[in-house]
Amino acid sequence: MGAEAEQRGDDEAERGTVVTPSAEFPPLDPEERAALGRIGDHWQEPRRPDDLPVDPTLGRNRRRPAPTRFGRLAPIEMFTVEQPDELVATEPAHLPGNRAGRAATKLRRVLFGPPLSSAAVLYERMRKLVAVPILSSDVLSSVAYGPEALLTVLVLAGSGGLGLSLPLAAILVLMMIAVGVSYRQTIPAYPHGAGSYIVAGDNLGRTAGLTAAAGLMLDYVLTVSVSVAAGVGAVTSAVPGLAPTSVLLGVLVIAVLLAGNLRGVRTAGNIFVLPTYAFVAAVLAVLVVGYARAASRGFTPVPPPAVPAAEGLGLLLVLRAFSSGAVSMTGIEAVSNAVPAFRPTEWRNARTSLSWMIATLATLFAGLVGLIHLDGLVPRSDQTILSQLGRVTFPTGPWYAFLQATTALILLLAANTAFNDFPRLLFFMARDGHAPRRFLHMGDRLAFSNGLVALAGSAALIFVAFGGHTESLIPLYAVGVFLAFTLSQTGMVVHWRRHQGPGWRRRLALNAVGAVLSGLVLITAAVAKFSEGAWLVVVAVPLLVLLFRRIHRHYATLHHALALYPPPAAGPAPAARPRGPAGSSEGEELPQEVRHLVVVPMARLNRASLRALAYGVSLGQPTLAVHIAPEEVEADRFREQWCAWGDHVRLETVVSPYRSVIGPLAHYLEALHATRPDLTLTVIVPEVVLRRRRHRLLHSRAEQRLRAALRALPGVVVTSVPVHVSE
Numbered sequence: 001m002g003a004e005a006e007q008r009g010d011d012e013a014e015r016g017t018v019v020t021p022s023a024e025f026p027p028l029d030p031e032e033r034a035a036l037g038r039i040g041d042h043w044q045e046p047r048r049p050d051d052l053p054v055d056p057t058l059g060r061n062r063r064r065p066a067p068t069r070f071g072r073l074a075p076i077e078m079f080t081v082e083q084p085d086e087l088v089a090t091e092p093a094h095l096p097g098n099r100a101g102r103a104a105t106k107l108r109r110v111l112f113g114p115p116l117s118s119a120a121v122l123y124e125r126m127r128k129l130v131a132v133p134i135l136s137s138d139v140l141s142s143v144a145y146g147p148e149a150l151l152t153v154l155v156l157a158g159s160g161g162l163g164l165s166l167p168l169a170a171i172l173v174l175m176m177i178a179v180g181v182s183y184r185q186t187i188p189a190y191p192h193g194a195g196s197y198i199v200a201g202d203n204l205g206r207t208a209g210l211t212a213a214a215g216l217m218l219d220y221v222l223t224v225s226v227s228v229a230a231g232v233g234a235v236t237s238a239v240p241g242l243a244p245t246s247v248l249l250g251v252l253v254i255a256v257l258l259a260g261n262l263r264g265v266r267t268a269g270n271i272f273v274l275p276t277y278a279f280v281a282a283v284l285a286v287l288v289v290g291y292a293r294a295a296s297r298g299f300t301p302v303p304p305p306a307v308p309a310a311e312g313l314g315l316l317l318v319l320r321a322f323s324s325g326a327v328s329m330t331g332i333e334a335v336s337n338a339v340p341a342f343r344p345t346e347w348r349n350a351r352t353s354l355s356w357m358i359a360t361l362a363t364l365f366a367g368l369v370g371l372i373h374l375d376g377l378v379p380r381s382d383q384t385i386l387s388q389l390g391r392v393t394f395p396t397g398p399w400y401a402f403l404q405a406t407t408a409l410i411l412l413l414a415a416n417t418a419f420n421d422f423p424r425l426l427f428f429m430a431r432d433g434h435a436p437r438r439f440l441h442m443g444d445r446l447a448f449s450n451g452l453v454a455l456a457g458s459a460a461l462i463f464v465a466f467g468g469h470t471e472s473l474i475p476l477y478a479v480g481v482f483l484a485f486t487l488s489q490t491g492m493v494v495h496w497r498r499h500q501g502p503g504w505r506r507r508l509a510l511n512a513v514g515a516v517l518s519g520l521v522l523i524t525a526a527v528a529k530f531s532e533g534a535w536l537v538v539v540a541v542p543l544l545v546l547l548f549r550r551i552h553r554h555y556a557t558l559h560h561a562l563a564l565y566p567p568p569a570a571g572p573a574p575a576a577r578p579r580g581p582a583g584s585s586e587g588e589e590l591p592q593e594v595r596h597l598v599v600v601p602m603a604r605l606n607r608a609s610l611r612a613l614a615y616g617v618s619l620g621q622p623t624l625a626v627h628i629a630p631e632e633v634e635a636d637r638f639r640e641q642w643c644a645w646g647d648h649v650r651l652e653t654v655v656s657p658y659r660s661v662i663g664p665l666a667h668y669l670e671a672l673h674a675t676r677p678d679l680t681l682t683v684i685v686p687e688v689v690l691r692r693r694r695h696r697l698l699h700s701r702a703e704q705r706l707r708a709a710l711r712a713l714p715g716v717v718v719t720s721v722p723v724h725v726s727e
Contacts, residue, residue, distance in 0.1 A: 146328030182514030231412030423451025
């Protein structure tokens, strides 16, 4: 199995699926690479590539440049020559040139830390002792409310219904083990990311992969909202005076989680590792002391208090209880989705961490349900069942307070699992063109900053919209995550049928068991919880899939428009050559194909406009000056001034009797281009650059409005010639 995983990892590395900072710069496919070579064969340039007035490597400059007002360091000192024809930007080169930008950068570094080099991506990965608490905080926190969710439904049938808690808990533990073993097999099969999106999409098709991704995205966003709401609820229960500020507290917690994760994977792990281990230690202490006391009385269960039945003990009630208890399994997929975040060997460390997580989850869940049964506890509205268990186990001493404190922390930090997996899911989707490509970018601390911000913003919006009371959302993310489980495990069944290596039948059977059990929970939760809000998932998932497909269609159209196509073998005349692929109006890829007309808009004759005109003429291409006049008198006056200058360039005046400038100029340029579609109009706009921001209010900024108006015109290039004003 290890050799297969290594081979699979090499194949994925060749396809560019490894998580690296270069992922947003995909390589050319073989067809485009071949086309690139044929385009180069037709390239005609009269100058040699090295015929430049400067040394681009900055290596032969004998005169040391003086510092500028944009910084104390001279520009040449911001780059080092590591290899011939290759410069490396130093850290000072990343600082903004203005004072406000530098201040913002310093503040960002104080909050999130200094930027990390791309070479440090390997060192920002997690070791197992850090990965387990980070990735398991969601699933382990569920033991704080999973048993209670199970019992809350059973108690509706009265005290007699509580007797079913043990067999249902046993079935749930078997499911945890079955699904965990299934994901253990998935990890080495997909060593660079074994999430449901990748597995389902690879084996069941794109629609299945996008459906799994939609379910997981709902799960991650709702996990943050629900976990933070539960944690804030625990805090306000202990300190009732904070209840009016619960919404503000929740938003602040989400902001703290965002800031911690923006500092990078390793730093976030150091911040969030201790609360998870403390919670596990506190629950284990409850179990050890509780079972020791139960052993002293011969494990005789304490009779629960009499509770009147509100419903009959039927199949639907049992299914509802089962699906409610199954929320304890949400988060099991976190490790498989975050395989690239582990240190090498990634898949091996991820599989070991998953085993630890499943063993801990099964132990805590089964132990708590059993101890609750032995102590005869029932759910109460004024106190959680874990709190009741803590009071019974530790009637005196600081251990009860420690249990409550760690429970509140783990509930708050359970959202951190989503902060690890949601950005990676968006990374994989963006790599395939199903999400915006900005989610491929790694921030200063080698974290997927855009994905983190998107998750925090979505979760905060839901939290505020529900006023911090998100308990009704729990059925929604249970359905979403089991939808992903089912598709992932079904995809692995197909995977083993296609790759029939040694032991494939055993692996197929294990994944089939996981798929069947996950599917049963999915159907049960969807039916039993449909009226409680699960119907929203039925609506949201198809809408998300439609959105992902629309995004992919846009990127496919863009790729087709920008793809490289070889020039015709016969070498037709430039005017006869097709303008490019469908979706693109410009097709010139060779310098000999470009035919220029330089157009310089002239509002008035001053240093800015004459400098722009001089720049245009210096290009050695036909040049036309255009003046928009509000009336004939102004047009005549400008032509007189033009003749006084010497009439060195052809001038065309356009009278705009309604005093508009941008519209007539844009339509005039469009008409020019329509007469000669093979021409490329290069519009050179004079631009006054003001040093002080407050002075910008004193100017119309017409050059920016002109640039915006001309951007939509095909075959038009807009550039500006700045004139800097120091005052």
